[in-house]
Amino acid sequence: MGDPAFTAELIDIMLDDGQVRVTNIRAAYDQQRMTDVGALAHSLKGAALNIGASNLATLCASIDDTVRKLGLTIEAQRIAELEREFSDVARELNDIKDALGS
Amino acid sequence: MKVLAVDDDRVTLVTLERLLAKFGYEPLTALNGTDGLRLFLEHKPQILITDWMMPEMEGPTMVKTIRAFAESEYTYIIMLTSRNEKEDMMSGMLAGVDEFLSKPIDPDQLRARLRVGKRIMTLQASLASRVSELERERKHIKVLQGFLPICSYCKKIRDDENLWSQIEEYIAEHQANIQFSHSICPDCFETKVKPMQEAFFSKKREEVSELKSA
Numbered sequence: 001m002g003d004p005a006f007t008a009e010l011i012d013i014m015l016d017d018g019q020v021r022v023t024n025i026r027a028a029y030d031q032q033r034m035t036d037v038g039a040l041a042h043s044l045k046g047a048a049l050n051i052g053a054s055n056l057a058t059l060c061a062s063i064d065d066t067v068r069k070l071g072l073t074i075e076a077q078r079i080a081e082l083e084r085e086f087s088d089v090a091r092e093l094n095d096i097k098d099a100l101g102s
Numbered sequence: 103m104k105v106l107a108v109d110d111d112r113v114t115l116v117t118l119e120r121l122l123a124k125f126g127y128e129p130l131t132a133l134n135g136t137d138g139l140r141l142f143l144e145h146k147p148q149i150l151i152t153d154w155m156m157p158e159m160e161g162p163t164m165v166k167t168i169r170a171f172a173e174s175e176y177t178y179i180i181m182l183t184s185r186n187e188k189e190d191m192m193s194g195m196l197a198g199v200d201e202f203l204s205k206p207i208d209p210d211q212l213r214a215r216l217r218v219g220k221r222i223m224t225l226q227a228s229l230a231s232r233v234s235e236l237e238r239e240r241k242h243i244k245v246l247q248g249f250l251p252i253c254s255y256c257k258k259i260r261d262d263e264n265l266w267s268q269i270e271e272y273i274a275e276h277q278a279n280i281q282f283s284h285s286i287c288p289d290c291f292e293t294k295v296k297p298m299q300e301a302f303f304s305k306k307r308e309e310v311s312e313l314k315s316a
Contacts, residue, residue: 006120013112042155046184047111049206061184 004100011093014051018044022086025063029079038068041082053089056082103220104147106130108138108164109182110156117207118151118182125213135159142168146175148223149216151203154183154194162197169198176226178219182207 021044028036045060059082066074105127107118115131122129130145132138136158142150150168152161159167165179181199183190191202200222201215251260252269259272267275270282286295 010113010116013116017112039155039157042184043110046109046153046205047113049184050111050113050117052206 008097008100010051011097014047015090015093018047018086018090021047022083025082026079029074029076032073034067034073037074037079038064038066042068044086048089051089051093056085056089059085103149103223104128104130104145105149105151105216106132106138106141106145106147107151108132108135108156108161109151109153110134111153114153114182114205114207118212121207121209121212122216125216127216135161135164139164139167142177143171147177149178149180149219151180151182154181154190162194162199165194165197165199176223178222180215180219 021040025037025040025044028034028040041060041063045057045064048054048057048060059078063074063078063082066072066078105122107115107122107129108131109115109118110133112133115133119129119131127149130141130147132141135152135156138150138152139159141147150165152164154161156164161181161183165181168177168179178201179199180201180203181194182203182205183194184205194202201218203211203215252258253260253266257269258266259269260266261272261275273280274282
């Protein structure tokens with residue numbers, strides 16, 4: 001919305017909430033709570049879409065669809081992929097935030 | 103105009119709050135369905151924007167609850183969702199959703215949908231005010247209809263056009279299913295008919311005696 005302070009605020013929220021969600025997805029997966037994995041992935045997808053992180057959103061949608069719509073279990077590799085993607089997004093967001101501050 | 107936004111994603115919620123204020127609305131925000139419902143009952147916003155999937159209470163459940171509890175006061179409900187399948191849209195509409203808006207939020211689309219909501223809520227408010235005005239008028243008319251002017255002497259009735267008519271004419275005009283069959287009550291027989299009968303027979307007797315004497 002053309003307001004650097006507001007963009008920085010959104011980035012901070014995305015970094016904090018996104019990290020909590022990724023951690024919770026990992027915990028739910030480790031305990032094989034697949035419905036929670038799907039719900040958390042769905043939620044993270046919404047946040048990712050809002051900041052334009054389309055790869056992260058696609059990955060979340062795929063996890064959500066697999067566990068909730070198809071009722072299947074996902075492989076640990078997909079969770080690791082999600083964690084990596086979020087780290088990449090977080091790095092990019094931090095870069096944007098630094099650029100806004102300079 | 104108050105707008106309540108409910109979403110468990112803080113990025114969406116903060117964005118919505120900012121956009122709503124920018125578009126001239128009074129934003130209220132909640133991070134889950136339960137808090138959303140509480141704020142709704144407390145502030146009675148005219149427009150509700152809610153996410154589909156949320157912890158504690160999902161969007162459709164909250165919408166159903168609102169529709170069930172607030173039948174008299176309409177709320178325009180926009181469901182904010184990344185779901186766009188036909189079945190989901192149908193179940194959202196059955197729950198009581200008026201409009202859908204997909205994520206990520208597009209400010210122009212949000213503004214357009216809010217305008218539709220505002221227009222509908224303004225029309226609804228004007229309709230509600232007209233209905234209550236008509237109800238007041240109807241009550242007033244009912245009170246006036248309860249008074250029927252009747253002449254204390256001849257018992258004629260004054261109608262709506264200020265004309266006096268016999269009570270049987272008045273009732274025949276206003277109660278289509280009633281027809282009169284004329285009769286005489288014992289009191290009127292004694293006071294009206296009997297004297298006339300006596301006068302008649304007395305006259306006849308006089309005539310007969312006159313004829314006899316002639």
